[in-house]
Amino acid sequence: MNQSFITLVDQILTAKQKDPDTDTSALERQIDQMVYKLYDLTPEEIAIVEGRSNNGNKTRQAADKQPKAIEALPGAILREVFDVEEDREG
Secondary structure: OOOOHHHHHHHHHHHHHHOOOOOOHHHHHHHHHHHHHHOOOOHHHHHHHHOOOOOOHHHHHHHHHOOOHHHHOOHHHHHHHHOOOOOOOO
16 A cells, blocks of 8 residues: 555546546456545454445445445545536535
8 A cells, every 4th residue: 555546546547538438447446445444444344445344234324324435435536536617616
């Protein structure tokens, strides 16, 4: 995890510009791991975020109570990764 978010995002964008079908999942997983560490998520919380927990109703209840790491990801990074412009009033 020596690379910054920006470096990883730049690598993803560069790869996708060259070939939109390029597999960038390894870089995306690195970003995921950085976010999990940043927010000090437990393995159970990570499973919830990744949608791979199989604890049934307990998982849904836990998810409702846990912070959603992806939503907490700074807006600038989300806009950069997904090429989304911020809604601006005025």
